[in-house]
Amino acid sequence: ACTAGGAMVRFLSAVIPGDGIGKEVVPQAIRVLDLLEELSDDIEFSYRYFPWGSQYYIKHGRMMDENGLRKLEEFDAILLGAVGLPSLVPDHITLRELLIHIRQGFDQYINLRPIVLLDERDCPLKGKKVNDVDMIFVRENSEGEYSGIGGVFREGSSEEIVLQTAVFSRRKTQKVVNYAYQLAQKRKKQLTSVTKSNALNYSMVFWDKIFNECGESFPNIKTDQYHVDAMSMHMLRSPELFDVVVASNLFGDILTDLGSVIQGGIGYAAAANLNPERTYPSMFEPVHGSAPDIEGKGIANPVAMIWTVKLMLDFLGQGELAQLILKSIRQLATEGRKFLTPDCGGEATTQGTTDYLLQVIRK
Amino acid sequence: ACTAGGAMVRFLSAVIPGDGIGKEVVPQAIRVLDLLEELSDDIEFSYRYFPWGSQYYIKHGRMMDENGLRKLEEFDAILLGAVGLPSLVPDHITLRELLIHIRQGFDQYINLRPIVLLDERDCPLKGKKVNDVDMIFVRENSEGEYSGIGGVFREGSSEEIVLQTAVFSRRKTQKVVNYAYQLAQKRKKQLTSVTKSNALNYSMVFWDKIFNECGESFPNIKTDQYHVDAMSMHMLRSPELFDVVVASNLFGDILTDLGSVIQGGIGYAAAANLNPERTYPSMFEPVHGSAPDIEGKGIANPVAMIWTVKLMLDFLGQGELAQLILKSIRQLATEGRKFLTPDCGGEATTQGTTDYLLQVIRK
Ligand SMILES: CC(C)[C@H](C(=O)O)[C@@H](O)C(=O)O
Ligand SMILES: CC(C)[C@H](C(=O)O)[C@@H](O)C(=O)O
Numbered sequence: 001a002c003t004a005g006g007a008m009v010r011f012l013s014a015v016i017p018g019d020g021i022g023k024e025v026v027p028q029a030i031r032v033l034d035l036l037e038e039l040s041d042d043i044e045f046s047y048r049y050f051p052w053g054s055q056y057y058i059k060h061g062r063m064m065d066e067n068g069l070r071k072l073e074e075f076d077a078i079l080l081g082a083v084g085l086p087s088l089v090p091d092h093i094t095l096r097e098l099l100i101h102i103r104q105g106f107d108q109y110i111n112l113r114p115i116v117l118l119d120e121r122d123c124p125l126k127g128k129k130v131n132d133v134d135m136i137f138v139r140e141n142s143e144g145e146y147s148g149i150g151g152v153f154r155e156g157s158s159e160e161i162v163l164q165t166a167v168f169s170r171r172k173t174q175k176v177v178n179y180a181y182q183l184a185q186k187r188k189k190q191l192t193s194v195t196k197s198n199a200l201n202y203s204m205v206f207w208d209k210i211f212n213e214c215g216e217s218f219p220n221i222k223t224d225q226y227h228v229d230a231m232s233m234h235m236l237r238s239p240e241l242f243d244v245v246v247a248s249n250l251f252g253d254i255l256t257d258l259g260s261v262i263q264g265g266i267g268y269a270a271a272a273n274l275n276p277e278r279t280y281p282s283m284f285e286p287v288h289g290s291a292p293d294i295e296g297k298g299i300a301n302p303v304a305m306i307w308t309v310k311l312m313l314d315f316l317g318q319g320e321l322a323q324l325i326l327k328s329i330r331q332l333a334t335e336g337r338k339f340l341t342p343d344c345g346g347e348a349t350t351q352g353t354t355d356y357l358l359q360v361i362r363k
Numbered sequence: 364a365c366t367a368g369g370a371m372v373r374f375l376s377a378v379i380p381g382d383g384i385g386k387e388v389v390p391q392a393i394r395v396l397d398l399l400e401e402l403s404d405d406i407e408f409s410y411r412y413f414p415w416g417s418q419y420y421i422k423h424g425r426m427m428d429e430n431g432l433r434k435l436e437e438f439d440a441i442l443l444g445a446v447g448l449p450s451l452v453p454d455h456i457t458l459r460e461l462l463i464h465i466r467q468g469f470d471q472y473i474n475l476r477p478i479v480l481l482d483e484r485d486c487p488l489k490g491k492k493v494n495d496v497d498m499i500f501v502r503e504n505s506e507g508e509y510s511g512i513g514g515v516f517r518e519g520s521s522e523e524i525v526l527q528t529a530v531f532s533r534r535k536t537q538k539v540v541n542y543a544y545q546l547a548q549k550r551k552k553q554l555t556s557v558t559k560s561n562a563l564n565y566s567m568v569f570w571d572k573i574f575n576e577c578g579e580s581f582p583n584i585k586t587d588q589y590h591v592d593a594m595s596m597h598m599l600r601s602p603e604l605f606d607v608v609v610a611s612n613l614f615g616d617i618l619t620d621l622g623s624v625i626q627g628g629i630g631y632a633a634a635a636n637l638n639p640e641r642t643y644p645s646m647f648e649p650v651h652g653s654a655p656d657i658e659g660k661g662i663a664n665p666v667a668m669i670w671t672v673k674l675m676l677d678f679l680g681q682g683e684l685a686q687l688i689l690k691s692i693r694q695l696a697t698e699g700r701k702f703l704t705p706d707c708g709g710e711a712t713t714q715g716t717t718d719y720l721l722q723v724i725r726k
Pocket of ligand 2: 198199229458462463616650
């Protein structure tokens with residue numbers, strides 16, 4: 001971002017719509033950014049598009065340009081829709097060679113995922129109120145179970161053995177855990193750590209140790225520790241117990257999908273892949289996938305992508321604009337429910353939902 | 364088991380009450396078995412008790428006798444309550460050196476976990492009916508993520524790296540997957556496999572391969588494959604989609620705890636650790652833990668343990684007696700709700716719930 005002339009702030013984003021409904025929700029997010037630019041005097045967003053994804057793979061034999069990371073380096077942020085088209089390319093190629101490649105390559109070691117219920121009608125659990133669901137996950141995002149290390153011994157034979165190794169470094173684990181403590185400091189001073197140290201006797205015992213070590217610098221933060229199986233139960237039975245939650249890459253993945261259900265569905269689930277030091281650009285992509293089954297029907301829910309843009313604005317220091325977005329989504333979920341897409345019980349198209357949000361923001 | 368005299372069948376079980384409420388629910392399960400023995404002319408249950416667990420560890424420095432597995436070898440079955448007392452002994456010792464040690468040592472490679480909703484009042488999800496939740500998990504139980512392989516590099520230094528390796532063998536994966544296909548054959552001819560092959564590029568890609576290979580021998584079984592994150596969403600939103608589900612050790616662990624919520628809580632969740640070849644005894648232990656927070660209050664729910672005994676009777680070929688148990692639990696959950704323990708909304712004690720079940724069985 002650079003400030004020029006008066007106090008004009010310019011943000012240059014790389015945009016990767018990706019596959020499936022990624023290509024449908026990204027333009028809606030851009031419409032929202034366009035309006036914010038129009039409404040504000042001193043901010044300018046510009047974009048460069050990258051056609052990377054499964055179709056690109058079919059043509060070029062790779063998911064992104066060979067020097068793709070280098071091309072992305074100069075941007076203030078990366079907006080990504082969704083990746084994956086299992087009928088064309090196996091998921092472990094699509095995802096590992098684009099999404100996970102960027103997360104790890106740009107050391108986006110924090111995946112931040114808010115789980116907020118905006119209207120109790122959205123919650124599939126009996127008797128839960130809006131205030132019962134308001135948490136945020138800090139998911140480790142650059143190593144752990146996703147390190148991609150492994151091998152096959154005597155492939156294809158009856159003796160075949162396959163290994164998959166999770167890698168946890170002290171450096172990264174400390175950074176993630178400290179980030180979570182600091183976030184807890186700014187919120188309710190309450191932090192939950194999720195492991196599975198009763199079974200994963202190296203990685204998770206280590207995580208628990210780091211969690212407790214780091215805690216010594218935050219004596220005023222109340223902490224809890226759960227095994228991932230128990231946590232998945234407690235999140236459903238008592239989401240009100242949780243505020244900031246920190247978890248490994250895999251456990252964060254599973255639990256945030258669970259969280260998306262509690263907040264009303266994956267259509268509300270926003271996410272930010274952050275490199276907090278800003279050595280590399282951060283990436284903003286919703287939790288949902290490419291949903292090829294509804295591609296082209298015009299009913300993809302744009303809310304998660306637009307909420308994700310809200311997280312981008314927060315990270316870029318544009319908290320006021322970010323709040324405008326969240327306020328419009330809140331109004332959609334409460335007063336404007338028929339403008340929701342069908343997955344959330346509304347009647348609107350992708351476009352129609354965004355129209356509603358734009359109209360609210362404009363007021 | 365041996366048949367002597369007329370047609371008397373004798374079963375000798377090893378009983379490990381373990382820690383916490385394990386010691387409270389096991390005697391209730393024995394009361395049920397005692398009654399079944401009384402009601403039937405040709406069956407006799409006898410037991411030997413093993414005081415293994417966390418208290419034992421404090422005294423002897425180990426969770427079970429040195430030659431514990433050898434001592435258990437002669438039994439027809441092992442009944443286990445619960446293990447774990449984290450205030451005394453770290454969980455990774457308690458669990459790995461007793462529970463996981465027996466599962467792996469006796470090659471109990473199938474963990475069978477039914478998830479059945481008996482009364483819709485038990486389901487925390489809006490709008491779900493009894494028929495919507497009736498599935499059974501086949502969880503790999505002897506290797507995978509629980510292999511216990513790993514290490515620490517430069518421990519304590521800022522360069523510290525910790526590795527945890529999951530081990531998947533073709534032999535075991537095939538057995539587990541085939542077991543699941545066969546179970547699907549006996550039920551609704553529908554099987555769901557859960558992996559995370561978009562991120563775990565060796566282990567889960569391998570699991571998918573084996574799943575598809577084995578499927579060739581079961582052309583009449585309808586199959587589905589989900590990533591574990593998506594599966595956790597679908598289980599909550601549409602449990603009616605699932606009948607038999609097969610998953611790795613870790614994913615099975617997480618998803619069956621989730622399943623227990625859908626069926627009304629961990630107080631209903633039964634499990635069987637099976638060695639299908641019967642080379643070694645199988646072990647029957649409910650999904651719940653030792654719950655030290657409610658130990659001694661007389662309110663531990665005995666239903667999961669008693670349902671677990673039902674699974675034991677099925678495995679021992681006593682399907683009729685098993686049905687008597689399930690029928691009594693069903694009646695408890697529908698007509699006898701005040702005889703449930705408080706965790707399920709009732710007013711009964713551990714003893715009182717069992718009294719009700721015994722009375723129903725006797726009729
Ligand atoms: C697509 C997949 C690799 C990814 C992940 O597991 O991280 C997704 O599920 C997510 O949560 O962002
Ligand atoms: C106690 C723990 C090691 C165990 C497991 O993870 O298998 C438990 O959660 C279970 O589900 O039986």
